[in-house]
Amino acid sequence: MTASPLAFPRPGGAIVGAGTAAVERPAHTSLPRLAIASVEAALACAEMTLGDIDGVVSIPFSPSPSARQSDGYDVLSARYIASLLALGDVNFRLDLGPSEMMIDMVRIGCHVLAAGACRTLLLVRPMWAGERGGYAQRRAEVAVGFDQFLGPLGVGTTGPVRHAAEFSRFLHERGLARADVYPVIRNARQNAQANPLAYWRDAPVPTLSEYLDQPSPFAPLSILDCDIPVSGVTAVVMTPVDRARDTPHPAFIRSLTSGAAHEHLFEAAGISPSEVRVHQLYDGYSDLLIGWLEALGLADADNLGGVLDPRNVADDRPRVNTFGGSLGEGRLHGGGHLREAVMQVAGRAGDRQVPGVEYATATNGFPSNGSAILLGVEPGD
Amino acid sequence: MSLTPQPDDISEPYWEAARAGRLCLPACSHCGGVDFPPYPRCSTCFGEVTWTDVSGDVHISGVARITRSFSSADLEIPYDVMVARLDQHPSVLLWGSRPAGDAGFHPGDAARVSFRDASGWPCLTFVPRR
Numbered sequence: 001m002t003a004s005p006l007a008f009p010r011p012g013g014a015i016v017g018a019g020t021a022a023v024e025r026p027a028h029t030s031l032p033r034l035a036i037a038s039v040e041a042a043l044a045c046a047e048m049t050l051g052d053i054d055g056v057v058s059i060p061f062s063p064s065p066s067a068r069q070s071d072g073y074d075v076l077s078a079r080y081i082a083s084l085l086a087l088g089d090v091n092f093r094l095d096l097g098p099s100e101m102m103i104d105m106v107r108i109g110c111h112v113l114a115a116g117a118c119r120t121l122l123l124v125r126p127m128w129a130g131e132r133g134g135y136a137q138r139r140a141e142v143a144v145g146f147d148q149f150l151g152p153l154g155v156g157t158t159g160p161v162r163h164a165a166e167f168s169r170f171l172h173e174r175g176l177a178r179a180d181v182y183p184v185i186r187n188a189r190q191n192a193q194a195n196p197l198a199y200w201r202d203a204p205v206p207t208l209s210e211y212l213d214q215p216s217p218f219a220p221l222s223i224l225d226c227d228i229p230v231s232g233v234t235a236v237v238m239t240p241v242d243r244a245r246d247t248p249h250p251a252f253i254r255s256l257t258s259g260a261a262h263e264h265l266f267e268a269a270g271i272s273p274s275e276v277r278v279h280q281l282y283d284g285y286s287d288l289l290i291g292w293l294e295a296l297g298l299a300d301a302d303n304l305g306g307v308l309d310p311r312n313v314a315d316d317r318p319r320v321n322t323f324g325g326s327l328g329e330g331r332l333h334g335g336g337h338l339r340e341a342v343m344q345v346a347g348r349a350g351d352r353q354v355p356g357v358e359y360a361t362a363t364n365g366f367p368s369n370g371s372a373i374l375l376g377v378e379p380g381d
Numbered sequence: 382m383s384l385t386p387q388p389d390d391i392s393e394p395y396w397e398a399a400r401a402g403r404l405c406l407p408a409c410s411h412c413g414g415v416d417f418p419p420y421p422r423c424s425t426c427f428g429e430v431t432w433t434d435v436s437g438d439v440h441i442s443g444v445a446r447i448t449r450s451f452s453s454a455d456l457e458i459p460y461d462v463m464v465a466r467l468d469q470h471p472s473v474l475l476w477g478s479r480p481a482g483d484a485g486f487h488p489g490d491a492a493r494v495s496f497r498d499a500s501g502w503p504c505l506t507f508v509p510r511r
Contacts, residue, residue: 140384140453146418148386152504153478154447154454155462161451165464165476169443172488217449 013110014244015251015375017046017237018342023197023330027231031128032084035076035233039085039122042235045348046247048120053237055092055118056081057105059125063098063159063333064229067128074128076233081124092118101125101282101334101364102234103371107256109238119243123236125335129229163285164221170287171220174301178220182208183308184286184327185224191321192328194352199230199330225286227326234335236342241379249346252379254359258371262295262363265372269380271359273298276374277318278344278354280337280362283325288366293320295367322352334364338373345375383455383500391421394432399503404494406473408433415470437494439465439475439507441486455499461485463507465492477505484509 019041022034043049060075062068071080078093092112096105105123112121143151150156155165171177189205192198206214206224216222244250254269266273273296281292289308293299298318299307308320323329323340330336341362343349363372388396398405407419411428415435423430441463448459459481467473475494486492491510496503 142387143384144387144389148388148392149418149505150476151384151452152386152454152499152502153462153476154452154456154460155476155478161445161447161462164445164447165443165462167443168445168488169464172442217447217451219446219448221445 012241013106013113013238013253014241014247014379015106015236015253015338015342016239016244016247016249017042017044017048018235018339019043019045020197020232020234020332020335020339023199023230023232023332025129025199025228025230025330026131027129029231031074031076031126031231031233032072032080034231035081035084035124035126035235038233038235039124042122042237045249045346046237048237048247050085050087052120053085053087053122054090055112055121056087056090057092057094057096057109057112057121057123059096059098059100059105059333061098062128064129074130076124076126078124081122090118092121101371102236102338103256103334103362103364103373104258106236106238106253106338106373107258107371110253110256113238113240119239121238123238125234125333127230127232127234127332127335129231129331160218160221160226160285163226164218167221167225167285167287170291176301178212179208180301180304181225181286181290182211183304184283184289185211187308188283188286188321188325188327191352192324195323195329197232197336198324198328199228200324200328221285224327227284227331230330230332232330232332232335234332234339236338244379249348251342251345251360251375252377254374254376254380256371256373259369262292262367262372263297265296265361265374269359269374269376271374276359276361277357278322278341278360279318279320280323280341280344280360281320281325282334282337282363282365282370283321283327284331284333284365286327289321289325291367292363292372296361296363296372319354322349322354334362337362337364341373341375345377384453385500385502391419395419396503398432398434399496399505402496402503403434404437405432405434407431408435415467415473417473417475435467436469438468438510439492439494440468441465441488441490441492441507442474443488444486446481446485456480463492465507475505477507479506 021037
């Protein structure tokens with residue numbers, strides 16, 4: 001029954017603006033105010049106004065087990081955002097569920113634009129970590145669905161506890177040691193220092209021994225392997241290709257993949273991986289980044305030190321997570337990765353700009369079921 | 382506090398067998414695939430499934446030691462979480478937990494499925510196999 005994996009060679013569509021106004025922990029600004037500021041940043045990038053937007057997509061879901069999932073507090077629905085921005089009756093409005101991330105929104109945006117449902121689509125991913133900003137505890141008494149097999153084991157109730165055993169399995173099945181993962185941490189935290197948004201921008205880069213000796217409530221995974229919960233909103237503006245040509249900083253969507261099709265990301269766009277100088281790879285947990293390097297065919301797990309070296313800017317090797325990734329910036333659920341890929345293609349990454357960028361990738365989620373995108377400065381044939 | 386499972390019309394055979402100390406999983410009559418967690422139909426080919434006792438022989442794939450309470454599960458801190466592959470169906474990953482003891486598991490260890498009582502429910506765990 002398995003359908004063949006799909007790669008979309010020319011999905012059509014472009015990202016003409018992206019922005020995250022602030023990353024806060026603990027939050028001192030409400031989520032609606034964060035959203036307005038981020039949308040304004042994305043529109044400024046596109047040299048557009050609120051009046052241009054005629055479609056809204058959001059993911060009104062907070063991943064914290066103790067979240068209230070209350071519109072206007074810790075989540076923002078597309079309906080709420082349309083009112084928040086006084087957009088009136090937009091032509092298209094859609095809420096996506098908890099399984100989706102930023103690049104999934106872009107994929108759906110391509111189809112919405114291609115169908116002519118709207119002309120300028122606003123994608124919003126609000127993330128709210130609360131006033132305290134800590135990891136939540138769940139106090140349920142009954143476990144249902146898949147959780148009936150995990151919750152009572154003390155496994156399924158929070159991300160890091162479950163992922164800790166998966167992290168152990170990841171290392172075991174590849175013959176890696178924890179020290180082999182350290183380049184991921186070093187790259188993230190060093191690059192975060194050049195990102196004004198990053199939660200860890202002013203923090204020193206942990207040394208290898210600090211990483212290895214970090215006490216952990218869920219060893220062998222450590223807190224340094226986990227992205228930190230933050231509050232922040234990523235906003236992205238999409239248009240069809242023809243309209244994007246009239247904007248100042250378009251990033252054209254060259255290919256999109258999900259699940260088993262990631263190895264086709266580059267060939268679907270008719271290019272070679274070696275033509276891509278910069279990759280923004282999802283790192284909600286450190287080992288996911290290694291998994292993405294494997295899934296995209298960019299590196300093997302035993303050659304990470306060479307790939308994940310911030311000094312690569314001095315030579316031709318690719319740069320990874322120039323903004324610090326989720327491990328350096330904070331948990332925006334893939335918003336930061338897409339935003340940085342757009343900024344690199346648009347030539348607007350400031351001090352972080354990699355020279356001569358023609359293409360950039362971004363990925364979201366786990367390699368096994370997440371999504372990847374290839375952006376380019378040209379729309380392609 | 383405790384966190385107890387709520388069986389449903391999909392999972393009932395699993396819990397009934399677990400209470401008797403047996404590992405029973407849905408096996409596909411068409412492709413032979415085994416699922417865990419269970420689905421009403423085979424997750425590979427949508428074939429009809431028959432609940433079947435399977436060997437609990439596993440190899441441990443990953444181990445984590447939890448030293449802080451994150452949930453209301455009936456477990457003393459510290460405890461170990463293990464993920465293991467069934468020897469006869471390596472695509473099936475099973476999760477288990479146990480109080481942290483002197484003889485913890487390591488990835489690669491041979492083990493066998495067992496069930497321990499937690500608030501009256503059979504909770505999946507592993508015991509060493511030599």
